[in-house]
Amino acid sequence: xxxxxxxxxxxxxxxxxxxxxxxxxxxxxxxxxxxxxxxxxxxxxxxxxxxxxxxxxxxxxxxxxxxxxxxxxxxxxxxxxxxxxxxxxxxxxxxxxxxxxxxxxxxxxxxxxxxxxxxxxxxxxxxxxxxxxxxxxxxxxxxxxxxxxxxxxxxxxxxxxxxxxxxxxxxxxxxxxxxxxxxxxxxxxxxxxxxxxxxxxxxxxxxxxxxxxxxxxxxxxx
Amino acid sequence: xxxxxxxxxxxxxxxxxxxxxxxxxxxxxxxxxxxxxxxxxxxxxxxxxxxxxxxxxxxxxxxxxxxxxxxxxxxxxxxxxxxxxxxxxxxxxxxxxxxxxxxxxxxxxxxxxxxxxxxxxxxxxxxxxxxxxxxxxxxxxxxxxxxxxxxxxxxxxxxxxxxxxxxxxxxxxxxxxxxxxxxxxxxxx
Numbered sequence: 001x002x003x004x005x006x007x008x009x010x011x012x013x014x015x016x017x018x019x020x021x022x023x024x025x026x027x028x029x030x031x032x033x034x035x036x037x038x039x040x041x042x043x044x045x046x047x048x049x050x051x052x053x054x055x056x057x058x059x060x061x062x063x064x065x066x067x068x069x070x071x072x073x074x075x076x077x078x079x080x081x082x083x084x085x086x087x088x089x090x091x092x093x094x095x096x097x098x099x100x101x102x103x104x105x106x107x108x109x110x111x112x113x114x115x116x117x118x119x120x121x122x123x124x125x126x127x128x129x130x131x132x133x134x135x136x137x138x139x140x141x142x143x144x145x146x147x148x149x150x151x152x153x154x155x156x157x158x159x160x161x162x163x164x165x166x167x168x169x170x171x172x173x174x175x176x177x178x179x180x181x182x183x184x185x186x187x188x189x190x191x192x193x194x195x196x197x198x199x200x201x202x203x204x205x206x207x208x209x210x211x212x213x214x215x216x217x218x219x220x221x222x
Numbered sequence: 223x224x225x226x227x228x229x230x231x232x233x234x235x236x237x238x239x240x241x242x243x244x245x246x247x248x249x250x251x252x253x254x255x256x257x258x259x260x261x262x263x264x265x266x267x268x269x270x271x272x273x274x275x276x277x278x279x280x281x282x283x284x285x286x287x288x289x290x291x292x293x294x295x296x297x298x299x300x301x302x303x304x305x306x307x308x309x310x311x312x313x314x315x316x317x318x319x320x321x322x323x324x325x326x327x328x329x330x331x332x333x334x335x336x337x338x339x340x341x342x343x344x345x346x347x348x349x350x351x352x353x354x355x356x357x358x359x360x361x362x363x364x365x366x367x368x369x370x371x372x373x374x375x376x377x378x379x380x381x382x383x384x385x386x387x388x389x390x391x392x393x394x395x396x397x398x399x400x401x402x403x404x405x406x407x408x409x410x411x
Binding site: 031035036039040041044045046047048050051054055076077078080083085086088089090091093094095096098100101131134136144150152153154156158159193195197198 | 229232233235236237239240241242243244245246247248250251252253255256259261262263265266279289293294295296300320322323324326327329330331332333334335336337339340381383385387389390391
């Protein structure tokens, strides 16, 4: 673009300048206009696009990571960062309050691989203090995975079997599993959402020494 | 050749200017999204129902969920209120395994929350009011408000959300009835 306009722009200027007061010939103005347009296009397109992208990705500022689990304790509060606020407004979220509970989301297993709906996982370990907790398998939008069966892809702490040391072992699979079975179904990416209700860890001071269960991949359907 | 370099320099200048502009636009758009969003919780709820009307948020009541919330093992209901018209009282008789409540402002920020352990006898009876209304109420507390939880909120428009735990299918009718009996009313004072 610069190559073709460059010579065009200089020639008339040379021709007219001896004439005197006419200092801004039209090809020069056209080039300026094009460059201004380019700047504006980059500014508006890039600015708008980057906001859209920043709000689309799950990850964000203000996250607290414990093992594979991520929580956003500040989301939906007046002290949240501008990105969380924009996401709350755009998605119409009504986030859990501090006295209600705190949600953790996992998108990877202990070896760092993305969670897949066609794979079998073991979720095992101790759970922090809470009145109760719920665990469900979620799709991209963090809604519960549709199983197509009466059984929900969700478990809660009143309905699980415990080990003698009070830890819990959960098998998440499409196939029936002994012990605590979290039914999943379908193909593609999956998330686990673990929510603790009426829990002291929802206050930020309680989050420092919390340990959450590990997610280990057992195998996948071919 | 010199004119080519000059043109390229101008192009580079324009691109750099564009990138700086993109940064500014990014910040402006980000700060304006909450102001102009038509997909926030308030807008969605106002499309579904009027002020002071309890609306189920989960899909259980039929149709798609109004507001993307929630735990599949939870039911939720919400009502919008406007404290400019007076204080609002929310009641829900009955007992469920766990309920919790949040008060949100117009833009969906959680400004107050509590759960059934906070309430007298585990029965949900709450009044949301502004600090100025609180002063008026304190002067002469009516008899029937004695046991209520007062939520002082420095807002006008807001959303009140009740969430209740459904441990298994057998609890579904009980929790649904709990929500059907809940009320959200402008309180005369």
